[in-house]
Amino acid sequence: MSAAEADDRAESIRMIRDSAAAVVPPDGDLKRIRALRFQEPGFDPAMLRQMGEMGWIGLRVPEALGGAGLGLGEMCALAEELGRGLAPEPLIQAALSAQLLAAAGGKGALAKLLSGEALLLTAWQERADTLEAPGTPEATRLFLPMAGGATGFLLPARIGDRLALHEVPASAVRLETAPTQDGGFLGTITPPRDLGTPLATDIGPALTEALDEAALVTAAYLLGGMERAFAMTLDYLRTRQQFGRIIGTFQALQHRAADLKMQVALTRASIEAAAAALDAGVRGDARRAAVSRAKARAAEASLLVTRQSIQLHGGIGYTDDYDVGLFLRKAMVLANQFGSAALHRRRFMAVSPEVEA
Structure with missing residues (x-):
């Protein structure tokens, strides 16, 4: 990376930090956080929409698909500032779903997800402490942060030797939530038998x-x-x-x-x-x-x-x-x-x- 490119990158990261500070003051009081604790869904949907309007959900999504097309340096800087303010909004999970929808060619509710109008959570986890997504079609999906506020879910499902991606509305799944130590909620969902709308045949x-x-x-x-x-x-x-x-x-x-x-x-x-x-x-x-x-x-x-x-x-x-x-x-x-x-x-x-x- 040249000196000019390094300077541009540093300026990009600085601007991301500044934009985060305008929404979640890094050294501000935590009254908002306290007010949301143990109150379903555990976050402020209006704040998530504001994050979407600022381009944060699509920070890693290519510009051609409506995202910002920025790097992990910027995304990590943003997350760090949100961590300083203990923001409970499921931005990381929404960004993960945005990347999968982008990989699927922009199918599904990508535009609504990027704007914060919809919240799609990727239900990939079937057991504790793993980064593997088996994609068992009928399996219960675990540990979904703030699932009570989701408008829909993305379901990876193994079909043959490939991991397909399906979109299902929240109304079609059975959802149970449980409070967490920080005042948020984790959801457990049971997928419907038809797995919803197919979006991609190989998302693995x-x-x-x-x-x-x-x-x-x-x-x-x-x-x-x-x-x-x-x-x-x-x-x-x-x-x-x-x-x-x-x-x-x-x-x-x-x-x-x-x-x-x-x-x-x-x-x-x-x-x-x-x-x-x-x-x-x-x-x-x-x-x-x-x-x-x-x-x-x-x-x-x-x-x-x-x-x-x-x-x-x-x-x-x-x-x-x-x-x-x-x-x-x-x-x-x-x-x-x-x-x-x-x-x-x-x-x-x-x-x-x-x-x-």
Whole structure:
């Protein structure tokens, strides 16, 4: 990449961050988030429409199909800013569906999905902690975030040796939802026998790539959350007094804060390196290794940083009224989405070119 191209890319990412800040202030209060907790569907449909109008759902969709045609660097920057604000809208899941509809040639409700008018969720998961989509036609589909707000679902279904894609309206499935630790909801759906409208006969490769990208973007969301929680903790350490001294002057607490800062920095480096590699066109095992390195680190670091942030706040950190705890709750829910740290460590060891056979 030339210097001019690098500058253009940096400017594009800066503009994405600025647009996110206009909708979800990165250091604003969390009253909106608190008001949505444990209230079906768990997010604000009007906010999702606004995200669609700003082009976020179609950020990775080619311009010819109505998207922005931008890279993972921009998508990860956007997710990071949303993570700082704990935005509950299922943007990552909507973007995954948009990529599949784009791979299907723009069939189905792509335009409505990109605008935020409709919410299509891809029901690919049949068991816990996996990135594999078996596509068993009659299988119950699990762990669909904010499924109560979906207008329809995309169903990957294996027909012969290929993974076909079908679209089914929400009214045609049996849906059950359960609350999550952060105040959102996960859905379980039972598909109809006819599987709905066929959109594509072979979506397997596109789904594999889209799931990897969703894992990386989820890692970026976790990075934004842990960074905000750490910033809140530093502010607390600089102002809270104990025994007549600012507690941030205590050496033991300084050491703990330094360790957390290192975790945040390493997570950022891993995510940015993975996004740059995928945008440069890396394929195969090297692609999977880059994603798994980033997701494993983000999953573990987000839980470590948010837990330590609560501890460093002392007793007030454990109260539900204090905002820092919301970041731990979010990390507890997202750490395992699109693969846990354990899954991604195993995959990294299996595919990493740095590991000798």
